[in-house]
Amino acid sequence: MNFYNQSIQFSQKEIAPHAAQYDQDAVFPKKIFDKIGEEGYFSLLIPTKYGGQGKGLSEHAQVCMAFAEGSATVALCYMMHNVALMCLSNHADETLKQQIFTDVIQNKKLLALAYSEVGTGTHFYKPEITAHYTDKGVILNGAKSMVTSAEYASYYLVLSPAKDPEKINNWIVPKETKGLSFALSTWDGLGMRANVSCPMELNDLFLDESYKIGAEGGAMEQVFTTVASFFLTGLASVYSGLSTNIYQEALNHATTRKYSESVSLANIETVQIHLSNLYTKMMASRTMAFEAARSYDAGEADAVLKIISARIFASESVIENATIAMRVGGGKSYNKQTPLERLLRDSFAGHIMAPSVDVLKVWLGKAVSGQQIP
Template sequence: MSGTTATTAREVAEEVLRPKAQEIDRKRRYPKEGLAALGKKGLAGILIPAAQGGLGGTLSDLAQACEALGWGCASTAMCFLMHACGTAVIGAKATAEQADAWLKPAAKGKALATLAFSERGSGAHFYAPEISAATKNGSFVLSGRKSFVTSGGHAALYPVLVNASGEPGLDVIVVTPDLPGVGFDGTWDGIGMAGNSSIAMTLDDVKVPRANIVGAEGDGQSLVFDVVAPTFLIGLAGVNVGIAHAALEEAAEHAKARRYPTGQTLADVQAIQMGLADMSIAVEAARRLLREAARAADAGEATALPLVMQAKIAATEAAASVTERAMRIGGGQAYSRSLPIERHWRDARAGAVMAPTNDVLREWLGKILTGLPLF
């Protein structure tokens, strides 16, 4: 399916995402057109099983789709990725009733999903929630605040990570915005990915039906590490390869078009040629590592875990370095908004600090390489 999925994603990126990317960034508005177009093309169901109306896609499909969308508009790509993560975690253990109520509409683009995992107090350790959660009269009662909820106020399905059941492990409970006590607070003011509405979700004694739990009580920790983590890391790596590729293309086009009074172009300068060469190597290396990591994860190979971690680090750091080099090639024009390079540069700053951060992943990789337990 990878070829078809990637082709469709690239078409949407070229026809809808890229033409709107500058406006979304400057106005800091939610990318509803791009997400609607992805829904119409069936890509909203990329990780939803075919039995629930989805594409039944793989992590390899997700990697290539996210790369195409990251090339077009990073804000839209992140909203799409979080939808994929949300539907993947629900789909991993959905009951028939949950599939009918949530996954089938989500596959058609009629119900947007996201994740509500992060908390300000837990920081990069999103897998250790501090939100207040309890059971009462047949419901889960949630109180607290989730941070950096992408598509906050726009999504219809919010899998929330809590410890509500009292069982060992954690719980993933789907909260819908119609429940009394659910609110959203603040505006997204990040330097990049300006349109993704990554804001706070507030929960004030929200009574959630017990039927909204994903899987059994205590399944949350396995869902985080077995489903959410690989899906998010692979998808985020794809988005960042796309950002880096876009910056490389823009820098090359600028170099060809920028002409000195002598008639020489910027592309004729050896230092510029070497810079573009280094950028292309970084992009292709990150892309190849990402695709190998996704393939290994799809195959269930033992090497998949370190490869997935490496892919996220490599792709996000390639995006940062490639966009930095593109800024230097673009010079004063890149520093202004006359070129989209500065947008790519800002969008590329987020990946390294998205949890698990690159520093945390390096720690985990070191432990894996030396045979130490992760926790």
Template sequence: MSVYEQAQDFARAHILPTSAECDATASFPDEAFRQMAAHGWFALLIPEELGGKGGGLPEHAEACLAFAEANPSAALCYMMHNVALRCALTHGSEAQKRRICKDVLDGKFMALAYSEFGSGTHFYNPQIEAAFGPEGVTINGAKSMVTSAGKASTYMIITRSEEEGKLDNWALPLATPGVSFQSSAWNGLGMRSNISCPMLLDDVKLGFDARIGAAGSGQDQLLGVVSIFFVTGLAAIYSGVCSTLGVLAAQHAKSRTYPDGSALSHIETVQNHLAAIYVRAAAARSLTLEAARAEAEALPKILAARVFSAESAIECGRLAMRVGGGKAYNKALPIERFLRDAYAGQVMAPGVDVLNVWLGKILTDQPIP
């Protein structure tokens, strides 16, 4: 069984059942996450010799895709965990890796606190205050949108480094004095159960043993592991959104019958819409899985997959709403939920507009930030 198939079986049993309710109440999928821990999904990327499943980028993409088919919000939270974990495993010290792997194998998970109110989508340009002393750093300020806020046990956080123009990446434990969350600030259009909200940092003190990698290596971590796993993960999530929108639209087209006995699915225009959604979903999925497995020119492929899947999710949602008609619009079908979730794809950093610019630069041998 492929990781995708295993993840799909798991998601149908443990993520799907609460997905509508979590959206309606904008609440975290606690039970789904308990089950993820129990079934070893948090340890997907931990090497086998450290007690994990030894997965890499393709397995990350397959799991995110399958989870998103059931609940894109839950998949988003899971995806961020994988990204933070992978970054710690790649750049962390042996002591950090041991501690984080133990936490994860004990059922704890991680998140990313990178975006700020000021720098917005350009999260590689943090404004948060970082004052360095002999023992470590004192951080003051706020991060703007933190998925899994208050639920994850460790948050990767980017600050400026001591050296001008460089960045540091830190592993911030939830229980650190001075850390709080503004949970009332979350009222997302979609992705509602990711409970993303501002993180406030008030005189937060971190020792240098919390810094991931060498001083000033944050930029390399962002461009390397974080970007690759994050952008691929988002591509997978929005491919999953496309796929479910196709399934929902087709189910509705078959089950919606008229008094003369004919079905919506008998109408050629509807068939065309279903075909268009299917083509988009299949292409997004193929592009994403191929990019995740690419050995050459991986970065442009990953960016292309992310752009295509995010744009396609919105287009698939638009067409699925048309097939679903008034019932879909009136929220009698889950189509509107997936359409709302789809809209996050274009704005989540790095957003589609920024990614297109980066892609153009890469294709013409220019550096990206």
């Protein structure tokens, strides 16, 4: 079954009606995530041999896009769960996979990514927290700067320096681990307000080696294969879904807002051109995201180039679309009488999320000309 069709029905019925409330409350939307878990979406990418649905990047893209058409902030939190799961699936040992996948499937547990730090910002693969290795495990100290789904998620993927300081490790940290805390009150995002992407503190946090994902010092490869592919395609899908929502709201406004003589905005040629531009960019963005995912699933050599370009295009075009849509929305949208100002605020998260669009453009330029990235 095409997961987009199934997920868009769920999104329209269960997510979209509450999108404005999620934005207003700026707290993690626990109720809808409990429902997303009950519907089985948490296990989308878990291999069938562990009881999951065994799906890949295409289905990840389809569900993220459909959810984002209802609420981009819900889709973004969900997207990160899938990235973390896929990292485990591709790199963790059997015992860790069994433990986490069983907890996700049976107890509907959510995963999150705690990677970014103040000292390295958008270059999140250069962790500066300290890792003190003992014969029993590791003691982590420091802070992560922006952790989506903070406190609701049951597990957090954390990058730290490895025993060889030139390398890095990827850990999975259960929420109840001693020494873990969140600064929830600092969250006041411009958009994506249900993300609750706040700082996470690690204070003498001890983990034994069983919580390390993959081989000692092997996390850089995890970041630049699995994490990058699922995260960047996920972002492309979320922002394409948001672009679709923006187009639909602008179209709705243009056709329903009528002047005294019964002429709607959609009867005006300039507005028709705006609608045309919105539609074209929205369709291009969706098509690029789905094509990148298809190419990856098919094992094509240039899939990574398609993934990076889909993420760049979706993140830039959604801001352009939100800006044009606000023009179509006129004073009513400016005065928050349509959802367009909320969608405009949401659109601004895309280009700054790590690795930022500016960084990715340099990487893509290097990659197409045969140079090493990063």
